[in-house]
Amino acid sequence: MDTSRRRVLQLLGLSAAALSAPPVFNALAKEAHEPAAAPQIGPSKEALTAKQWAMVIDTPKFKSEKDVEPLVEACHKIHNVPHWDEKRWEIKWLWATHYEHAFTGTVSRRFVAEEVQHRPFLVLCNHCENPPCVRACPTKATFKRPEDGIVMMDFHRCIGCRFCMAACPFGARSFNYRDPRPALKYTNKQFPTRMKGVVEKCSFCVERLAEGKMPACVEASEGKLTFGDLFDEKSKVRELIKTHYTIRRKVNLGTEPAVYYIV
Amino acid sequence: MLELAVKGSKRYYGWMALLLGIAGVGFLVYLKQLDFGLGITGMSRDVSWGFYIANFTFLVGVAAGGVMVVLPYYLHDYKAYGKVTILGEFLAIASVVMCITFILVDLGQPMRVMNVLLYPSPNSVLFWDTIVLNGYLFLNLVIGWNVLEAERNGVHYQNWLKPLIYISIPWAVSIHTVTAYLYCGLPGRGFWLTAILAPRFLSSAFASGPALLILLCLVIRRVTNFDPGWKQIQSLAVTVAYAICINVFFLLCEVFVAFYSQIPEHVDHLLYLFVGLQGKGAYVPWMWTSMALMVAGIILLVNPITRKNELTLIVGCICVFFGCWIDKGLGMISGGFVPNPLHEVNEYIPTLLEGMITIGVYALGFFVLTILFKIAVSVKEEVRA
Numbered sequence: 001m002d003t004s005r006r007r008v009l010q011l012l013g014l015s016a017a018a019l020s021a022p023p024v025f026n027a028l029a030k031e032a033h034e035p036a037a038a039p040q041i042g043p044s045k046e047a048l049t050a051k052q053w054a055m056v057i058d059t060p061k062f063k064s065e066k067d068v069e070p071l072v073e074a075c076h077k078i079h080n081v082p083h084w085d086e087k088r089w090e091i092k093w094l095w096a097t098h099y100e101h102a103f104t105g106t107v108s109r110r111f112v113a114e115e116v117q118h119r120p121f122l123v124l125c126n127h128c129e130n131p132p133c134v135r136a137c138p139t140k141a142t143f144k145r146p147e148d149g150i151v152m153m154d155f156h157r158c159i160g161c162r163f164c165m166a167a168c169p170f171g172a173r174s175f176n177y178r179d180p181r182p183a184l185k186y187t188n189k190q191f192p193t194r195m196k197g198v199v200e201k202c203s204f205c206v207e208r209l210a211e212g213k214m215p216a217c218v219e220a221s222e223g224k225l226t227f228g229d230l231f232d233e234k235s236k237v238r239e240l241i242k243t244h245y246t247i248r249r250k251v252n253l254g255t256e257p258a259v260y261y262i263v
Numbered sequence: 264m265l266e267l268a269v270k271g272s273k274r275y276y277g278w279m280a281l282l283l284g285i286a287g288v289g290f291l292v293y294l295k296q297l298d299f300g301l302g303i304t305g306m307s308r309d310v311s312w313g314f315y316i317a318n319f320t321f322l323v324g325v326a327a328g329g330v331m332v333v334l335p336y337y338l339h340d341y342k343a344y345g346k347v348t349i350l351g352e353f354l355a356i357a358s359v360v361m362c363i364t365f366i367l368v369d370l371g372q373p374m375r376v377m378n379v380l381l382y383p384s385p386n387s388v389l390f391w392d393t394i395v396l397n398g399y400l401f402l403n404l405v406i407g408w409n410v411l412e413a414e415r416n417g418v419h420y421q422n423w424l425k426p427l428i429y430i431s432i433p434w435a436v437s438i439h440t441v442t443a444y445l446y447c448g449l450p451g452r453g454f455w456l457t458a459i460l461a462p463r464f465l466s467s468a469f470a471s472g473p474a475l476l477i478l479l480c481l482v483i484r485r486v487t488n489f490d491p492g493w494k495q496i497q498s499l500a501v502t503v504a505y506a507i508c509i510n511v512f513f514l515l516c517e518v519f520v521a522f523y524s525q526i527p528e529h530v531d532h533l534l535y536l537f538v539g540l541q542g543k544g545a546y547v548p549w550m551w552t553s554m555a556l557m558v559a560g561i562i563l564l565v566n567p568i569t570r571k572n573e574l575t576l577i578v579g580c581i582c583v584f585f586g587c588w589i590d591k592g593l594g595m596i597s598g599g600f601v602p603n604p605l606h607e608v609n610e611y612i613p614t615l616l617e618g619m620i621t622i623g624v625y626a627l628g629f630f631v632l633t634i635l636f637k638i639a640v641s642v643k644e645e646v647r648a
Binding site: 086088090091092100102123135137139140141159160161162167177178179195198254255 | 300369381389446
């Protein structure tokens with residue numbers, strides 16, 4: 001190798017020039033831009049707030065699958081939830097199931113009132129007060145928002161270990177076994193699509209609450225679902241819980257689900 | 264000492280080439296998985312862990328099983344194990360390498376794995392599992408390597424190794440305990456929600472790990488000039504015999520608690536595995552095979568006549584190894600997820616592609632194991648000469 005003094009000096013000179021380049025470029029680049037308006041971060045002034053969001057599902061008002069479909073559709077459409085024909089790859093945030101599946105271990109499987117047996121029961125993430133999925137996550141990609149109790153997912157931090165899916169006693173979580181984008185018929189540009197290899201679930205529509213709107217399923221339910229602050233005595237959900245007999249899924253596990261069912 | 268790994272016979276090179284070839288095929292299939300996603304496996308929304316995690320769990324056991332030679336040698340000064348301790352430690356290294364590879368292969372976003380260290384979450388058992396597994400790998404590498412090198416140089420190993428050796432013993436117990444805690448702390452998974460899971464994991468670990476070590480010792484006796492010793496193999500066989508008995512006893516404890524209490528959440532998983540549930544029972548023949556293998560293992564290894572006969576000892580060890588593999592690998596993970604939290608039965612059947620990746624990971628592990636054993640055996644041969 002040529003290691004003459006001249007060569008070394010050449011290299012030093014070039015390095016010095018390279019090191020001084022960025023500030024010069026930055027200075028030039030700055031001139032070219034007009035100062036842009038600072039992006040707005042955080043909820044708007046109309047944002048809905050609560051200490052612990054909760055939902056009350058008035059199940060007698062759901063007669064058949066037809067009462068459920070618009071709610072599921074509204075949710076899955078605005079959240080870019082893909083539809084796969086292959087059952088293994090299925091992604092669902094909100095869906096309907098039978099009484100004995102929704103409340104397995106809690107209610108009798110036999111001798112159920114016929115009407116109840118045929119009634120569709122909506123199930124979704126319970127946004128537990130004491131969520132086992134959050135405890136299990138090794139990267140804090142799923143976490144409970146301290147201000148309003150919503151159990152959220154950071155799709156960009158999730159490593160796809162699926163520990164949260166094993167930890168959830170309600171089967172509320174789905175995993176992207178493949179890239180979900182080709183399976184979307186329609187894309188809502190206001191909400192992120194996901195990539196393969198991450199977990200997702202219902203988020204109680206945090207993005208809508210931040211704009212002062214009720215969750216999409218609540219809005220589409222025409223009064224069958226009620227949403228509000230569990231820790232506010234005067235809230236609508238507390239009113240309903242006070243005046244109706246309600247049950248929750250698997251309360252014996254101590255996760256304190258925030259979704260209540262009027263049966 | 265690494266130079267010992269590259270000086271070998273044609274047979275040695277042929278074996279290594281074969282392993283690399285299998286691992287290479289597995290890697291190509293893994294590239295396919297990386298491109299398509301975990302959808303190439305049989306895993307689903309309901310059974311979200313499958314073959315990879317099952318083999319990971321089993322191999323943590325094999326790794327922990329190495330302590331069954333380390334403990335008598337270093338704590339009880341059982342001199343005979345001086346010949347095989349290094350083999351136990353090196354088997355542990357290769358097993359942990361496979362464990363870590365299985366975890367990586369199972370991740371949906373493997374390129375983000377460092378998030379576990381970037382956002383340390385002491386609440387998560389997986390965080391602790393990362394620490395104990397890597398720690399165990401490190402301990403065995405440092406201890407195994409230095410003790411072997413000291414033996415080669417004809418000196419006593421360095422004094423600073425002593426505390427590390429003592430730490431490595433409870434550490435071996437910790438890796439399998441923490442791995443059991445991955446499962447047994449989850450509410451709503453009745454099959455795993457049992458305080459005996461960690462002891463059960465350990466008992467099957469102390470059966471399957473030493474059983475594999477016996478088989479490996481017998482192979483070394485045949486193909487090299489180093490003899491790990493019949494006495495050593497026999498002592499290990501006694502360990503396996505005790506451990507497999509305890510393992511089956513623990514399993515029966517589970518069966519009693521489930522079926523006497525008759526709590527559906529605990530019974531239904533066992534029913535699914537052993538007789539099928541709601542008309543589905545892909546694992547039924549496997550589980551009964553596992554039970555038969557473990558019972559056969561007990562008969563062959565507890566009985567002194569069959570334990571002392573080389574052929575029946577080999578058969579007994581194979582029975583124990585595969586019996587534990589089915590029980591802990593296939594049944595333990597799949598059985599925990601079926602029926603699902605809504606009490607629906609959706610089965611998990613591994614696909615050919617995930618099978619190929621799994622075999623590739625095993626080939627990688629045996630490649631590492633062969634290098635390590637080659638070094639160890641060469642040093643032993645050298646010292647004897």
